[in-house]
Amino acid sequence: MRGGITMKKILELYRVFLRLNVQKAMVYRGTYIAGVVGQWLGYGVTFASLYIMLSRFEVLAGWNRYEVLVLYGLSVLSYALSATVFFVPTQDLAMKVRTGELDQILSKPVHPFLYEIMQGFCPNYLSHISLAVAVLVFAFAKLHYKPDMVSMLYLALMLTGGLLIQSAVFIAGSSVGFFTVQDNPVMDMVYTLKGFVNYPITIFPRALQFFLTFMLPFAFINFYPAAMLLQKEIPAGYPAVLPYLPPVVGIFVFVLSIRLWNWGLSHYQGTGS
């Protein structure tokens, strides 16, 4: 049954759902716009604070204010791109398990994971994306960075890697909801942990640099790509190949997270509600 659906059909379905979701957001047009502006303000303030802070202190572990903006900008951009697709499908999983809504989804003629993604497109991240792109362009311009074909290609590849890691975080985090039911405290925790890579990881103790590189590879989202682009030092003694690895790490953790999700699903019994 599930094998029968073609890629073409999936994309077609996604387009239909996407249009529905955009229309749904536009029903409350005022709210949508007010929300976009609000999020613009929220993240704008964070960017501005970083800028003000480093205008005063000049450097943070060897990174100047524009370089720190690039670092944070890459993190926000990859997060927003990923969240556009994965935020809604992963946010409410624990709740859907409790209310039994998941049973309904199981009866659809597509794989439940695909179905969740199709109906979960979220147009609200336009604010983050536009802001992050604006900040990145501003920061690169201030750094007199001359983009050539190679570095643009590199940036695109690194963003893809960051996006895959961010998505894996969403998916793996949400699959805990199959077991916890109702409330998923892991997601909150993950947001806190991601706070580490808002700043160059070299400000933290060595053990944490190791943790963020080899255990929970958040440093690949933005730190290694930015360090490469801006020619910053990576932790002493670490292999020079690390800044090239984000896409590889991304694919690896993304596949792993989908396996985790499916494993969670296979243990799903329903709550009887």
Add this chain to the structure above:
Amino acid sequence: MGKYGCIFGKAFKMQAVYRVSMYLGILKSLIAFFIQVSLWYALVGAGADNSVSFSDMTVYLVLNSAILTLTQANVAADIEASVIDGSVSMHIIRPVSFKFYTLATVLGQNAFRFLTGAVPVLLPGIFLAWNGFTFPSPVYLALFLASTLIGMLIMFELTYVVGLLAFWIQRCWFLKWYLDAGMAFFGGTVVPLWFYPQGLQAVSRFLPFRYILFEPVNLFLHKVSVQEGAVSLAAGGIWLVLLVWLERSVWLLALDKMTVNGG
């Protein structure tokens, strides 16, 4: 006082239901504190600005999380939910004031957040701030306590007024973003206002945000003279009076709006 005490206790206990969330919450606050401490250690240690010591910054961070957790609850979300499902009308016919009911609930939630969010960082905070820390003199301590109280009330009034807007616009999850942005930028909760350019500092004096948290911390750390402290205390007081007046007017309008909607 008895009935509000009961509401307070219930709100507190409801937060404690999810044990795992509670422990993770404590861990989360410790991690967030650690990140901030590392950040400011790197910044202050580099020495481009010597006006503030690492000890001062640590005190700032501890007080920041203490006051923020005590004022954090999202009143707007609660009011929004009860306006949408209509349960707000039940609240209004009950023999409790809607405002004090909300205040008691918020205080209950915040007390819990204070215990899990601020108390855990107190010990590492004291340890880190020890070198170079002087306890505030009695006058400053009194001013600090008074301005903290006023600051917390300002924060509650702000969120409450914003929450009342739910009567008109119904969907108002985004309003909190506006308030948080104002608080983060002009209240100095992310970067203390000490480090702001003059122009922005001047603007912040005409907004309520800096009186919630920044001015109390200034007093605790003896960063201002007693006169300056008294002036900012008065400014906070004026804001509080203004906000209470605004909140009363908005509430009367909201009641009017309810009647128009009929039952």
